Amino acid sequence: MSEISAKPEFEQEAATPKAEGAGDSWRQMAGPIALRALSVVILLLLWEAVSRVVSADIVPSLWRVVTVFVASLDDGYVWSDMAITAGRVVVAFALSMSIALTIGMALGTVGWFGRMFDFWVTIAAAVPSILYIVVAYLWMGLNDVAAIAASALVVAPSATFNVIQGVKAIDPGLSEMARAFRVPNRAILLRVLLPQTLPYLFAAARTGLALTWKIVIFVELMGRSSGVGYRIQYFYSLFNMERVLASALPFMLVMLLIELVVIRRLEVFLFRWRREEAR
Amino acid sequence: MSTAGVDSRPAITFRDIKKVFASATGSVTALENVSVDIAHKQFTALVGPSGCGKSTLLHIAAGLDTQYGGSFMSNELDLAHRLGCVFQAPRLLPWLSAAQNVEFVLKERGIPGEKRSVEVRRFLELVGLQGFEDCFPSQLSGGMQQRVSLARALAIDPAVLLMDEPFSALDELTARRLRIELLRLHAAQPHTVLFVTHNVTEAAYLADRVIIMSARPGRIVAEIAVDIPYPREYESVEVAAVARKIIDHLKL
Numbered sequence: 001m002s003e004i005s006a007k008p009e010f011e012q013e014a015a016t017p018k019a020e021g022a023g024d025s026w027r028q029m030a031g032p033i034a035l036r037a038l039s040v041v042i043l044l045l046l047w048e049a050v051s052r053v054v055s056a057d058i059v060p061s062l063w064r065v066v067t068v069f070v071a072s073l074d075d076g077y078v079w080s081d082m083a084i085t086a087g088r089v090v091v092a093f094a095l096s097m098s099i100a101l102t103i104g105m106a107l108g109t110v111g112w113f114g115r116m117f118d119f120w121v122t123i124a125a126a127v128p129s130i131l132y133i134v135v136a137y138l139w140m141g142l143n144d145v146a147a148i149a150a151s152a153l154v155v156a157p158s159a160t161f162n163v164i165q166g167v168k169a170i171d172p173g174l175s176e177m178a179r180a181f182r183v184p185n186r187a188i189l190l191r192v193l194l195p196q197t198l199p200y201l202f203a204a205a206r207t208g209l210a211l212t213w214k215i216v217i218f219v220e221l222m223g224r225s226s227g228v229g230y231r232i233q234y235f236y237s238l239f240n241m242e243r244v245l246a247s248a249l250p251f252m253l254v255m256l257l258i259e260l261v262v263i264r265r266l267e268v269f270l271f272r273w274r275r276e277e278a279r
Numbered sequence: 280m281s282t283a284g285v286d287s288r289p290a291i292t293f294r295d296i297k298k299v300f301a302s303a304t305g306s307v308t309a310l311e312n313v314s315v316d317i318a319h320k321q322f323t324a325l326v327g328p329s330g331c332g333k334s335t336l337l338h339i340a341a342g343l344d345t346q347y348g349g350s351f352m353s354n355e356l357d358l359a360h361r362l363g364c365v366f367q368a369p370r371l372l373p374w375l376s377a378a379q380n381v382e383f384v385l386k387e388r389g390i391p392g393e394k395r396s397v398e399v400r401r402f403l404e405l406v407g408l409q410g411f412e413d414c415f416p417s418q419l420s421g422g423m424q425q426r427v428s429l430a431r432a433l434a435i436d437p438a439v440l441l442m443d444e445p446f447s448a449l450d451e452l453t454a455r456r457l458r459i460e461l462l463r464l465h466a467a468q469p470h471t472v473l474f475v476t477h478n479v480t481e482a483a484y485l486a487d488r489v490i491i492m493s494a495r496p497g498r499i500v501a502e503i504a505v506d507i508p509y510p511r512e513y514e515s516v517e518v519a520a521v522a523r524k525i526i527d528h529l530k531l
Contacts, residue, residue: 177370180341181384181435182360191383195374273374273415 060242069246077231082251085216085227088144092151093212099156100204104163118164125157129215133222142223151215158211159204166200199271206263213255217248288354289316290439290471291340297348298335298497309335310347311496317439319354320469324486326476326525332497333475337443340473355438355471360388363437363470365445369424371416371431377403378412381431388435402430405464422453426460433464442474446481455513458485466509479529483521484513491528501528 044062051061060068072078107114107121136150170193178188220229228251235243298310309332317323325333338344339351341362355361371380381399390398403412406426416424425445432440446454462485465472476482482489483505491501503524507517 173366173368173370174372176343177364177366180343180362180364180441181387181431182342182362183384183387187387192372195372271374273417 057241060245064242065245065249068242069250072243072246078247078250081226081228081231081247082254085213085220085229085251088148088151088216088220088227089209089213092148092155092216093209095148095152096155096159096208096212097205099152100159100163100208101201103156104160104204105167107160108164108167114164121157121160121164124153125161129154129218133219137223144224147216147219147224151212151219154215155208155211159208162200162204162207163197166197166204169200170196199274202267202270206259206267209263210255210259213251217251288319290319290321290353290355291317291358291473292352292354293317293336293339293349294352295349296336296339296351298332298339298344298346299348308496311498313349313492313497313499315490315499317471317473318488320471322465322469322472322474322485322487324474324476324482324489325492326479326482326489326529327492327497328494328529329477330497331492331494333492334443335497337441337473337475340439341441353438358438361436361438363432363435363440365425365428365432365440365442367444367448369416369421369428371424371427373416376413376415377408377419377427377430380416380427381434384431384435398434402434403427405433406430407460420453421449422457425449425457429457429461429464433470437470440470440472442472444476445474447476447478454481458513461485462509462511479522479525480513480518482525483518484511489521489525491525493529503528 047059047062051059051064056064069078103121107118132153133150136146136153140146140149174192174196175188178192183192217227217229217232220227221233222229224230228247231247232244235247293313293315296310296313297308300307300309309330313332313336325336327333335344339347341364342359371377372383375383378396378399381402382395385395385398400409400412403409406429408423408426408430411419411423416427419427428445446457449457458481474482474485486505489503489505490499491503492498493500503521505521507515507521511518
């Protein structure tokens, strides 16, 4: 060593350039958004075309569905239906996540327990959704408790798998580092262990929510006398295609927006440190 | 650099350490009768083949392993909270920036926010990472990640710096650069360093004193005082001669 450099150089260690300017990322975003919008327009045009070829009783035009929806607002059930269904979705979602977290943590952390019982989760995931719903209604009667329990049971198994994966993804090296630096146990739990499992918990919640609202509508259709699912069932029994669509589409749109705007954005923000790895 | 020390008492002392790992096929003695003093502000390298228990010794010093025979003592005040560890892998929290990773270990020591960010900046600059404070580990090269790891260990004002093969996972050019940096930092502010490696040239190049261990059971077979003056040259004849001596003791 001829001399000790005062400041280190980095020729040998290539660094990824820091995040590019906001202008660039906007230009990158604009393309996909335009394509996405175009694909929606094409879909709506296709719908319109089909409704003109086929009888309007079978495929009502989009305009017709919107008109019927606006007219149905006067009947007063639309918002209350949505609110009731949303309430059931929230409770069922919370319940399924609690089940998944409790069981997933237990199966993921306690070795012998996991090896012994994780097959039960596989079995639970293999049970057809309809069986949970029918059994819940038979055992508990046609009420909200049964509806929510059935929805939660359908969603819980797949979410449990995500939680187990998350617990298993924990790197013992990071915990060891924290213990060597005498980081208190509470901080290790909250700032070392939890963030490692968070991507998996988030995945569990995102797919869980998407599944929950679809199941809740189905559960309502099977045995409740309120909510979006009930309304679909009612107009189905009247063979009223327009109103079936006018009942289903608004709630679907709301859930789609929540998924695309709120959840995706939150995910991108929370896990920006992971996205960097993809480069 | 042994002259830099003002305290003549050893910083840490291992006395008759014995460590047995029990496994399904029987028990393995990892360490037997290991007694060694690590001098204050001295750079001590621990060299040996894999399985000689050198990392186990480091784990005992770090307080990560408490199931052992014999005793581990220290003359440093509050040693447990003044251990700076650098591992083979950087072991950074991937969701925190370089600065936040250093700050993480300071925060839990109750250092107030103002002072904390000043310290974080200072130590990242010390390891040559000015301008990279806000990068996530995934945006940094392996060598730079290990620099962050070193900054984190230095930032807690360690009484003892424990380094477990910190450069062995890096490519040779990056490792060489970091060795130079480490010596530069040690010259500027000497720490008590316990450096585990299986690279004999690295040990000869870095350390004031090299402790050589044998495997199964792990025992100390020799000790070499390296009195080549700093700064040293990695390829120099003197370093090569010490490396040769280490190899002879290892009976390779």
